[in-house]
Amino acid sequence: MREGSDRGIRIAVGAATLAALAALWTAATTLEQWIAPVYFPTPQEVGNALRQIVLQGYADGRLHEHFLQSCKLVLYGFAAAVSVGVPLGMLMGWSRRAEALVNPAFLLLRPIPPLAWIPLAIVWLGLGDAAKVLVIWFAAFVPAVINSYAGVRSIEPYLIEAARSLGATRGMMVREVLIPGALPLVFTGLRLSLQACWTTLIAGELIGAITGLGHLLYQAGLDLYPAMIVVGMVAVALAGGLMTALLAWAEKRSMPWRTS
Amino acid sequence: MHARLRSIAVGIAIAAAGIGAGAQQLTEIKVSFQPAVYWALPFYVATEKGFWAEAGLKPVFSTFPAGVPQIAASASKSWDVGGTGSVPAVLGAARYSLLTIGITNDESVGNALLATGAKADGFLKNPQSIKGQTIVLTANSTGDYSVQSCLAKWGLKKTxxxxxxxxQAEIMSAMSSNNADLGGLWAPNIYTVEEKIGAKVICSGKDAGAIVPGAIVVRADYAKEQPQNVAKFLAVYLRALKWMNGHRNEAIAMMKKFYEIGGVTISEASMRKEFDTRPVFDLAAQLKIMNRAGGNSEVDKWMTQIGGFMKGAGTLPEVPAASRYITDEYMTLVDKDPKLKAFANRAD
Amino acid sequence: MTQAVLSRREFFRLTAAGFLGFFGVWAVLAASGLVQTLFLPSPLEVAGKFFELTQKPFVGYTLQQHLLSSFGRFAMGFGLAVVIGIPLGLLMGWFRWLDRIVTPLFDALRFVAPIAWVPFAALWFGTGIGGPVLIIFSGAFPPCVINAYRGARYVEVRYIEAAQTLGAGHWRIITEVLLPGSIPSIVAGLRVSAGLGWQSLIGAELIVASSGIGYLMVKGQSNLSTSTVMSGMIAIGIVGFAIDLLLRALEARIERRGG
Structure with a gap:
């Protein structure tokens, strides 16, 4: 019932924060020059960079081309990560045997940075989208596994006992107890996983990308063009925020019992 | 052990000289370079041979995997002087106030378009067949510049x-696994792929008539504060270059060690090629190529060409004016000081 | 809890089977000749290279020295992320106003890849330690905050109400109700955070090429030595594994004390 007004406040405070930050930025770089323009671009420089990339293009493409290409890669990587990671994590959470069997490989592979997979991804899959998706997958699948695992483990034992004593079948157990019980943490995992997709994008697009936001950021880094880096960061943040909002909506829809 | 004894001996000699000259103290100078490249070898040589101390300097080295982070780090005053590629040097001039005060070497041969062994002969016979192919290269680098020059020579457009x-490392991975046929590389990576996967040079910057220099750079504010140190630094570099060319075999032994520290293992033949194919400039030659008596100097022309390439790539809005960042002021300082001049021209 | 706990023996048997299966598949693939050594060297070859790297310096240092310098950077960045991230997440879970102010900023920043900060890190810190720490921090920070926050938000309301009835203030509710209640979520977050911090290392080590396991791997790659690259991966894997083991021991200890 307070949902609507809370949302309003949230947006208002958020907007006020961002506005305050923008004012601070302008003051720091332009009006007072606390920060030399060499260290951080001024709003005006960022505006010019934005105009350049929207109208003329930069790093072999215009902003929307980079944006769409990256969204595509992230969606591929996310889908691949979720479809492997969530079932695997839940299985490991449920079955101690599966955990003991899978854990060694998982724990050995998990800490390896996505960037470290680049050499192997190139020799295995070449310079196309597949190699980029592989690199993104490696990063995104870890949080999906860990949180799904933790989600199943966090289910109160009495719920499982109760279901058992009521004679629940295996399928019912999974559908009625495990999935709903694990869902809050599974969604935490999905959020982190989606975030990992975006943060690994640069690494993925180091593999001979022609367009993409990661490629854009890399190129802007090579050009020492801070204003364009900021434009790229904001674009990534917007795209990531948009996808997270979609995920939050899905979360709410799938857990109607958690209204707060 | 031997080296240590020798450096002690050198140390004693310096100390003795120092006493004679009125006990001068060593001044710290922050020097930056990239590991395992030919033009950085003089820094290593100067250390091994004790040239720095002899000139009254105490270098503090920092190394960078590529020119761009090196240039970025100059903004936070992490280093004072150094060597870098010509593309980063122009970038540093445009973005920050980096001065180009000399040329490390002419690396026109050391930047090239290569093809994997199986495809190389076809491309060599008929360069036009490169049309429609995919080339992997490091954008905004001297390698990129050379490849573009090669394409232009064959009448091919970027499109x-x-x-x-x-x-560079990714390019080498892609070529070695046959996921890329054509790649733009620089030395010593060129030699690595030649030796390990049988790749061949299709066209170097030199073949395309492009001059790719390497730059000696300094932060403008440091140069203003410590012109004497900059001059001493140049003298050390020039003397190390002279020594390298006068003692080829010893220099190659040092190169081997230097490259190994940088993680590069190439054959001695390739190392000799590095010496043979990269012209360097002594004091007189430096002054000549930077002389503006007849309008723009040679260096002005080379660097402005590179600026044009960077503008074409969309990196820079304008080509920086050569007079703004290229100066022979510090070479002249060396030339005017008889002691430094003699030092820079010594080959021992 | 889910399935019955395994006997110690069975656990070790299965873990060993998992290890053997992993290396077995790898060895068979490499030995079958289906893939070139360049693509996938055999486990033995990698083990040999690994051993060699621990003895003979590569790019200036031995493997242990590279690992040590990487670990130092990691520990600083990760430590900073934990010390700032967890309290911030808990506070955001309790104080609505803080949540409202921080969330929009945080939501924007956390999608930005740690290595996107490399140019700024180089600009701001140059060759100082600040650069790598900034990059590892930006990787490790978000999971700390998110998991602490969500853990705090999902603590059952009746516990909070009970504490309030007993007259607990903000401080006591946060430290005695929210913190213990969100421990499982926080520890899951720490594990992800440590993983991401480790992953940001290579990006961090692109700034200063002088040492570090990321640097070793990049150099191995440009030498076209896949076994060096994989030795680096394994070294990272082992240290990551050890960190995870530590965090899990912590988790088990807290569970025992709490239960």
């Missing part, structure tokens, strides 16, 4: 090929 930008 005739698909260009994918990657780091």
């Amino acid at each position: 005739d090929v698909t260009i994918k930008s990657m780091g």
Whole structure:
């Protein structure tokens, strides 16, 4: 019932924060020059960079081309990560045997940075989208596994006992107890996983990308063009925020019992 | 052990000289370079041979995997002087106030377009067949510049090929696994792929008539504060270059050690090639190529060409004016000081 | 809890089977000749290279020295992320106003890849330690905050109400109700955070090429030595594994004390 007004406040405070930050930025770089323009671009420089990339293009493409290409890669990587990671994590959470069997490989592979997979991804899959998706997958699948695992483990034992004593079948157990019980943490995992997709994008697009936001950021880094880096960061943040909002909506829809 | 004894001996000699000259103290100078490249070898040589101390300097080294982070780090005053590629040097001039005060070497041969062994002969016979191919290169680098010059020489436009930008290590991975046929590389990476996967040079910067220099750079504010140190630094570099060319075999032994520290293992033949194919400039030659008596100097022309390439790539809005960042002021300082001049021209 | 706990023996048997299966598949693939050594060297070859790297310096240092310098950077960045991230997440879970102010900023920043900060890190810190720490921090920070926050938000309301009835203030509710209640979520977050911090290392080590396991791997790659690259991966894997083991021991200890 307070949902609507809370949302309003949230947006208002958020907007006020961002506005305050923008004012601070302008003051720091332009009006007072606390920060030399060499260290951080001024709003005006960022505006010019934005105009350049929207109208003329930069790093072999215009902003929307980079944006769409990256969204595509992230969606591929996310889908691949979720479809492997969530079932695997839940299985490991449920079955101690599966955990003991899978854990060694998982724990050995998990800490390896996505960037470290680049050499192997190139020799295995070449310079196309597949190699980029592989690199993104490696990063995104870890949080999906860990949180799904933790989600199943966090289910109160009495719920499982109760279901058992009521004679629940295996399928019912999974559908009625495990999935709903694990869902809050599974969604935490999905959020982190989606975030990992975006943060690994640069690494993925180091593999001979022609367009993409990661490629854009890399190129802007090579050009020492801070204003364009900021434009790229904001674009990534917007795209990531948009996808997270979609995920939050899905979360709410799938857990109607958690209204707060 | 031997080296240590020798350096002690050198140390004693310096100390003795120092006493004679009125006990001068060593001044710290922050020097930056990239590991395992030919033009950085003089820094190593100067250390091994004790040239720095002899000139009254105490270098503090920092190394960078590529020119761009090196240039970025100059903004936070992490280093004072150094060597870098010509593309980063122009970038540093445009973005920050980096001065180019000398040329490390002419690396026109050391930047090239290579093809994997199986495809090389076809491309060599008929360069036009490169049309429609994919070339992997490191955008905004001297390698990129050489490849573009090669394409221009064959009458090909940038749009005739698909260009994918990657780091040098990624390019080598892609070529070694036959995921890329054509790659833009620089030395010593060129030699690594020649030796390990049988790749061949199709066209170097030199073949395309492009001059790719390497730059000696200094932060403008440091140069203003400590012109004497900059001059001493140049003298040390020039003397190390002289020594390298006068003692080829010893220098190659040092190169081997230096490259190994940088993680590069190439054959001695390739190392000799590095010496043979990269012209360097002594004091007189430096002054000559930087002389503006007849209008623009040679260096002005080379660097302005590179500026034009960077503008064409969309990196820079304008080509920086050569007079703004190229100066022979510090070479002249060396030349005017008889002691430093003699030092710079010594080959021992 | 889910399935019955395994006997110690069975656990070790299965873990060993998992290890053997992993290396077995790898060895068979490499030995079958289906893939070139360049693509996938055999486990033995990698083990040999690994051993060699621990003895003979590569790019200036031995493997242990590279690992040590990487670990130092990691520990600083990760430590900073934990010390700032967890309290911030808990506070955001309790104080609505803080949540409202921080969330929009945080939501924007956390999608930005740690290595996107490399140019700024180089600009701001140059060759100082600040650069790598900034990059590892930006990787490790978000999971700390998110998991602490969500853990705090999902603590059952009746516990909070009970504490309030007993007259607990903000401080006591946060430290005695929210913190213990969100421990499982926080520890899951720490594990992800440590993983991401480790992953940001290579990006961090692109700034200063002088040492570090990331640097070793990049150099191995440009030498076209896949076994060096994989030795680096394994070294990272082992240290990551050890960190995870530590965090899990912590988790088990807290569970025992709490239960």
